[in-house]
Amino acid sequence: MRARKILTIVGTPIAAVGLMLVAGSPALAVDHEMHTDDGNPGGRVQFTANGDIVRVDDLEADGYAAKLFVYNPNGTTRYTVQAGGTGASKTVRASDGGVYDLVEGTAYTFKICLHQTSGDSYCDTAVWAG
Numbered sequence: 001m002r003a004r005k006i007l008t009i010v011g012t013p014i015a016a017v018g019l020m021l022v023a024g025s026p027a028l029a030v031d032h033e034m035h036t037d038d039g040n041p042g043g044r045v046q047f048t049a050n051g052d053i054v055r056v057d058d059l060e061a062d063g064y065a066a067k068l069f070v071y072n073p074n075g076t077t078r079y080t081v082q083a084g085g086t087g088a089s090k091t092v093r094a095s096d097g098g099v100y101d102l103v104e105g106t107a108y109t110f111k112i113c114l115h116q117t118s119g120d121s122y123c124d125t126a127v128w129a130g
Helices: 002-023
Strands: 032-035 043-048 053-058 065-071 077-084 089-092 107-116 119-129
Touching: 032 107, 032 119, 043 065, 043 107, 053 065, 053 077, 077 089, 077 107
Parallel strands: none
Antiparallel strands: 032 043, 043 053, 053 089, 065 077, 065 107, 107 119
């Protein structure tokens, strides 16, 4: 009986510490957000500088996909990300390597558009630092 009490007492702080570690890990906050320029935005991009996390969301069933273009400071296309279908999203991050790992402190141009095979429309553009 006494051993059972000791296990309970010893187990409680360990469980509490584990819970504090899980609860104490805040999610990374989004630094920048931008929507397509249509009346009821159908596309969104969110950017978190810590980890160069970029998320593109298709917000509406409008026949368009949300497409993001990221441009280097010299104007060349660094990469594109596309999410199509209502509620669809696509996330890329520095840990994916290559073009997704942005140079710290460098200003990149982000352009979010609604995309169809006929082209891009309702674009919005911002400059954010990696």
